[in-house]
Amino acid sequence: MNRTNIDDYSIESLIDEEKPKKRPLRKLFFYIILIIIITIIYSRYVGTSGLFIKEYSIESNKITEKFNGFKIAHFSDFHFGRTTSTSELKQLVDEINLTKPDIVIFTGDFIDKDVKITDKELSYIIDELSKINSTYGNYYVNGNHDLKYDKFYQMFESANFINLNNTYDVVYNTNNEAILLSGLSTNKDTVFLEEALKDDNYIYKINIMHYPDYISDIKKYNFDLVLAGHSHNGQVRIPFYGAIYTPNYAKKYYKEYYKVDNTDFYISSGIGTSMYNFRLFNRPSFNLYRLRKVNQ
Numbered sequence: 001m002n003r004t005n006i007d008d009y010s011i012e013s014l015i016d017e018e019k020p021k022k023r024p025l026r027k028l029f030f031y032i033i034l035i036i037i038i039t040i041i042y043s044r045y046v047g048t049s050g051l052f053i054k055e056y057s058i059e060s061n062k063i064t065e066k067f068n069g070f071k072i073a074h075f076s077d078f079h080f081g082r083t084t085s086t087s088e089l090k091q092l093v094d095e096i097n098l099t100k101p102d103i104v105i106f107t108g109d110f111i112d113k114d115v116k117i118t119d120k121e122l123s124y125i126i127d128e129l130s131k132i133n134s135t136y137g138n139y140y141v142n143g144n145h146d147l148k149y150d151k152f153y154q155m156f157e158s159a160n161f162i163n164l165n166n167t168y169d170v171v172y173n174t175n176n177e178a179i180l181l182s183g184l185s186t187n188k189d190t191v192f193l194e195e196a197l198k199d200d201n202y203i204y205k206i207n208i209m210h211y212p213d214y215i216s217d218i219k220k221y222n223f224d225l226v227l228a229g230h231s232h233n234g235q236v237r238i239p240f241y242g243a244i245y246t247p248n249y250a251k252k253y254y255k256e257y258y259k260v261d262n263t264d265f266y267i268s269s270g271i272g273t274s275m276y277n278f279r280l281f282n283r284p285s286f287n288l289y290r291l292r293k294v295n296q
Contacts, residue, residue: 047279068293073101075286076229079272081115107229108143108210129159184209211249
């Protein structure tokens with residue numbers, strides 16, 4: 001009787017030993033790896049695709065009836081040749097033209113510094129950029145990547161964009177009311193602003209630049225609106241945390257919007273990619289601003 005009990009116990013033990021053991025840590029590791037792989041694929045091929053328009057209404061008691069509804073299309077950081085090519089450029093031009101902007105602003109980094117483009121591609125780029133239509137004009141400043149491309153200025157000037165690097169222009173409406181447009185190069189020089197603002201008869205003042213952190217150098221000029229690029233708002237972002245990395249000159253200011261004293265400060269999230277070919281929770285986009293008169 002005792003022997004039978006011992007044998008039964010031995011058999012049950014052998015059966016238990018032969019059962020596959022659960023390994024929760026192995027399963028957890030597998031799921032983590034799977035999530036990482038899916039995230040990488042998504043951020044490379046989905047996150048870098050498409051084109052979104054971010055629309056902003058900017059209300060100001062300085063805007064007059066004639067400038068009420070004034071539209072500004074702002075694009076930046078195209079980084080041609082990495083995750084963008086001629087097809088993305090054509091889509092961008094078409095989408096900008098559909099908004100019927102009054103002015104168009106580009107805030108730098110059109111050709112990625114690690115990319116060599118052909119003469120055929122250059123010709124195509126000039127032809128497409130030339131198709132961007134606006135009421136008062138198209139303007140640009142350079143980015144840090146643009147300094148690596150010796151035909152950058154030729155490209156934009158051939159496409160009828162107005163160079164605002166460390167200089168300014170004035171937009172007048174039919175009532176002779178004026179909006180100031182100034183720009184800062186990556187090699188900033190603010191001396192020209194003293195001349196531009198010497199006789200401050202502008203109803204509204206706009207500055208454009210590539211590096212967001214340069215706003216600290218121009219706060220004293222009391223611009224109404226400042227537009228920048230460079231940060232991509234954090235090319236890769238994590239929910240509830242935000243950008244995991246931002247480049248130099250976009251350490252303090254990198255998000256979509258700030259109120260700096262009395263200045264509305266917007267930073268484009270860009271269209272292309274830099275350094276690494278991924279975008280996460282930050283799809284390619286350009287901004288459209290509408291200046292609105294505040295009824296008093």
